[in-house]
Amino acid sequence: xxxxxxxxxxxxxxxxxxxxxxxxxxxxxxxxxxxxxxxxxxxxxxxxxxxxxxxxxxxxxxxxxxxxxxxxxxxxxxxxxxxxxxxxxxxxxxxxxxxxxxxxxxxxxxxxxxxxxxxxxxxxxxxxxxxxxxxxxxxxxxxxxxxxxxxxxxxxxxxxxxxxxxxxxxxxxxxxxxxxxxxxxxxxxxxxxxxxxxxxxxxxxxxxxxxxxxxxxxxxxxxxxxxxxxxxxxxxxxxxxxxxxxxxxxxxxxxxxxxxxxxxxxxxxxxxxxxxxxxxxxxxxxxxxxxxxxxxxxxxxxxxxxxxxx
Numbered sequence: 001x002x003x004x005x006x007x008x009x010x011x012x013x014x015x016x017x018x019x020x021x022x023x024x025x026x027x028x029x030x031x032x033x034x035x036x037x038x039x040x041x042x043x044x045x046x047x048x049x050x051x052x053x054x055x056x057x058x059x060x061x062x063x064x065x066x067x068x069x070x071x072x073x074x075x076x077x078x079x080x081x082x083x084x085x086x087x088x089x090x091x092x093x094x095x096x097x098x099x100x101x102x103x104x105x106x107x108x109x110x111x112x113x114x115x116x117x118x119x120x121x122x123x124x125x126x127x128x129x130x131x132x133x134x135x136x137x138x139x140x141x142x143x144x145x146x147x148x149x150x151x152x153x154x155x156x157x158x159x160x161x162x163x164x165x166x167x168x169x170x171x172x173x174x175x176x177x178x179x180x181x182x183x184x185x186x187x188x189x190x191x192x193x194x195x196x197x198x199x200x201x202x203x204x205x206x207x208x209x210x211x212x213x214x215x216x217x218x219x220x221x222x223x224x225x226x227x228x229x230x231x232x233x234x235x236x237x238x239x240x241x242x243x244x245x246x247x248x249x250x251x252x253x254x255x256x257x258x259x260x261x262x263x264x265x266x267x268x269x270x271x272x273x274x275x276x277x278x279x280x281x282x283x284x285x286x287x288x289x290x291x292x293x294x295x296x297x298x299x300x301x302x303x304x305x306x307x308x309x310x
Contacts, residue, residue: 007048015092018073024049026055029163034059040233043070045220049221049297050239057305066091068232070224081235083243087117093123107131107293109236110156118254129304131292135269135278138252142241160237171230176222184209185295212291254278259307265289
């Protein structure tokens, strides 16, 4: 289906003990790589609007479905989705294409992985461009522990960790309605508890707000999750406290040139300490919700390319 709606054909690439489904374009621009990293619950196809613009600008564009997504490997071990494995996949992907480093672009959870890559493999990153999710300060206590105390057990991050398998089953039973209702323009994700994020979004009959994508585009996401399920991708959340431990002895300051793009209508707050941990950052806010590169594709492309051309 991806080929029929003008997206590169996939290739399975063996890296870091798994296989990643990779969509590649602009090989004629070899030597100028840019890697696009999707979020949750998404797919490499979420970058469909950026791929042709980046190729035209002279970039070799590499877009993986990360482990747990699409036709990429879905290891059974929960710890196989920690930040060490996720960033190791991206570093090994550069090895596959014989690149020392690349510009990495991340959205949502993909941004979390790109921040982690810059911390754990700094020499493999030339520039950082992240959307939606700012750098998350490690803090003195594990992230899920803090969220549980502040938001309670119904916060979906906490729910994923404390009630393993529950959300997975609900989403797999209601994949189409969940994704149809989630991917809306300028519509906040709702309250952080599973009542809105999981159950209501998964079971609601009538979606709220305008659709983010066409039926054929949505079908790409639905088909991928109907095949892969949600457990692999939710396992990323189940490693947050493990990631907190893995980053204990890592220098928390990212020195790379960085562009941070926010959606002005997104519920994810901006970081008040971003410049302290990412001193070489430029910040841009677009008038949109959470799905920035899909809601505002032309503005996103222009913002990225103007920044890269500086």
